């Protein structure tokens with residue numbers, strides 16, 4: 001760590017209020033649907049209503065004849081390529097001749113009002129010749145299954161990707177085991193349910209296109225729009241509007257919306273708005289991958305893990321989108337945060353005739369975490385061990401090697417987190433109290449569960465080319481500060497945290513700092529806002545820029561004061577030996593401006609090197625890991641099968657916490673999503689059609705479904721490569737929470753939950769001892 | 772047809788086509804985009820406004836139903852540039868993340884605190900259970916309502932976000 005990150009901090013580590021809070025509580029923040037442009041048209045997508053079919057005729061004559069319709073777009077109207085480029089290029093923007101899932105876009109129309117657009121879309125006549133469809137990943141890999149995957153995007157048949165970890169020798173490992181537990185775990189979809197549905201506006205401008213929208217990754221959108229319009233990147237400008245939640249759901253999907261709106265804007269020459277309603281959002285956008293995970297764990301009598309073997313299948317949907325990256329994170333995270341000498345993992349993502357799945361907080365890891373954390377509890381039961389002790393015994397420590405053969409050299413706070421969670425929850429007593437409660441009560445049962453997780457921060461060895469960030473910091477002539485990065489605020493608090501880092505490094509007050517609106521033509525590319533990377537990677541770039549700028553301000557101040565050494569803090573500057581001569585930074589800034597000093601600085605950061613051998617799944621998968629230990633207490637009603645989470649403890653190691661209040665909010669929100677995942681959130685589909693795509697059909701937790709209060713703490717194991725020692729946090733709370741809830745529920749019922757969500761029918765089954 | 776009502780303390784007269792929802796009237800015709808549409812089906816509470824002091828879902832309310840009534844939206848709470856104590860409390864208690872649910876919560880909480888100035892934590896949770904938030908886990912929001920209740924009672928421990936006691 002350099003000097004600047006070791007000194008005690010004033011702003012970093014403080015719970016400053018969010019920079020965007022006032023605009024949000026007053027209703028002034030402008031989200032995608034709040035914007036309009038003169039002459040704006042409303043786009044509606046005409047979609048497939050078959051899971052797999054040849055389109056033999058597409059008759060849009062009645063759509064075109066609608067008096068309010070201004071423009072209709074079919075594949076022939078796309079000026080560039082008919083593709084939504086994500087990792088692969090298998091997904092067309094508009095399906096041509098063949099549809100692979102219900103909801104796939106076929107054509108577009110634009111009308112003068114949203115109501116007319118809606119009405120006109122119903123006038124489209126599509127003639128299909130149905131093809132056999134396959135909806136289940138295990139069926140899709142059988143011999144003779146209908147071919148869904150575009151062959152160029154698949155490794156074999158419908159297997160998009162198969163990835164492995166091979167460490168040691170599992171055969172030998174299991175032969176040394178005193179106990180072996182084995183289970184198959186199943187999870188369904190999880191829907192992001194961000195409160196603001198997807199939405200973009202495309203606005204033609206001077207030979208190019210501007211896109212305004214609710215999105216996480218402006219550069220992905222820029223790339224997609226340039227591809228479909230056949231324009232150079234320099235002619236496509238993406239502006240992020242206030243974003244009402246993302247959670248991964250606005251990682252790749254906005255590329256599709258923006259490209260759809262852009263081709264209509266290009267053809268009509270007018271601004272076009274495409275905003276989904278809730279039903280369209282649920283039907284047609286990405287979700288967490290459903291999966292089947294087969295897991296086998298072997299241990300010695302004292303609980304020492306000797307071997308783990310995992311085979312899992314994720315339902316990717318009809319196109320690749322982000323599935324290869326999601327699968328890779330699932331692969332690396334499948335063994336859990338434990339020391340295991342022999343590991344064999346086989347991970348498969350499989351194409352089916354369903355809506356493409358994508359990024360969702362945790363990115364392929366929550367599914368396998370459900371499995372590994374259930375296994376740890378099953379193992380503890382078999383060994384008669386305390387499940388928390390079992391985890392402690394096997395938890396990765398500094399100097400240990402991960403399942404991918406990576407030596408952990410620093411910043412491993414897992415044991416500290418487990419220990420702190422045990423203290424805070426008073427673990428032994430908590431378990432005892434639950435047992436007493438269960439002896440006393442006839443129709444209610446309590447259970448306590450624990451989970452531990454690790455999380456690889458950043459893109460990792462799957463996409464190190466994306467783990468870089470630029471930043472620009474400018475001292476204005478009045479002493480205020482502008483910070484520009486391409487990372488987006490979606491609720492997680494990024495702009496406040498980055499502002500705190502800039503303020504700390506420059507020696508100004510946070511109230512002096514303003515984050516520039518994200519516009520790809522004006523801010524440096526700092527990569528996607530995903531993978532809990534913003535604080536660590538973009539934060540390091542901001543720190544770099546601000547440190548350079550500070551050095552320059554100090555040089556100027558030395559001249560200004562005629563002094564050898566100067567100090568800067570809280571927006572004031574003074575000669576070190578004459579603190580009483582302190583001047584507001586604005587005076588020095590004004591002086592610098594008047595004497596033609598360069599007031600701007602560009603910063604750059606990239607993740608520490610990572611490497612990967614795809615044949616063995618060995619390598620330094622991520623540059624650093626974050627850790628957490630969660631403990632949940634649940635209460636189950638034996639008559640109704642209803643489960644409530646009554647108390648919750650969460651301890652995280654995400655290195656230095658830049659803003660504890662915001663970090664706490666991330667954890668509380670992640671716990672709620674985890675509770676939803678484990679207990680409530682079920683998206684039913686029939687014959688490839690999502691039924692009841694609404695908040696009536698899909699229940700997310702309300703204020704009554706979460707505990708009244710959470711106990712949340714941080715143990716900070718600083719990371720030398722992060723700004724002020726920070727690592728990532730955003731995804732980790734969800735990853736840990738659901739597994740603690742699942743283990744608590746299993747404990748309460750005396751059964752073993754092997755399928756999410758634990759809706760009442762399933763819970764009653766566990767109570768009756770059916771699984 | 773033309774309707775008259777009071778909106779954030781001012782008389783308005785507007786033409787509305789039959790079937791127009793209050794939500795569209797506010798957002799599109801009157802430019803008050805602080806009221807949000809999260810579902811359009813009465814399930815999320817993002818569109819909560821007050822009609823004659825009671826919380827109403829603007830997505831399920833026909834515009835003509837507010838004829839002669841008093842409508843209050845989030846924009847009306849901080850008129851004059853000063854934040855309402857509920858808004859202050861949401862900032863102070865970190866009850867805002869993406870902010871999309873926030874106006875709805877502000878209005879629902881405002882209604883709760885006007886009918887019950889001393890709510891318990893449990894009462895707050897129950898009252899707000901018709902409003903969805905996907906970001907916060909509700910902790911900061913519930914804290915904020917309890918804090919706002921203190922602010923509104925003129926509790927001496929009231930501290931404004933800038934650290935001053937009024």
Ligand code: FES
Pocket residue numbers: 807808809810811812813814815816817818819828829830831
């Ligand atoms: S938009 Fe009215 S309740 Fe959701």
Ligand code: FES
Pocket residue numbers: 195244245491866867868869870871872873903904905906907
């Ligand atoms: S703050 Fe995002 S939905 Fe509540």
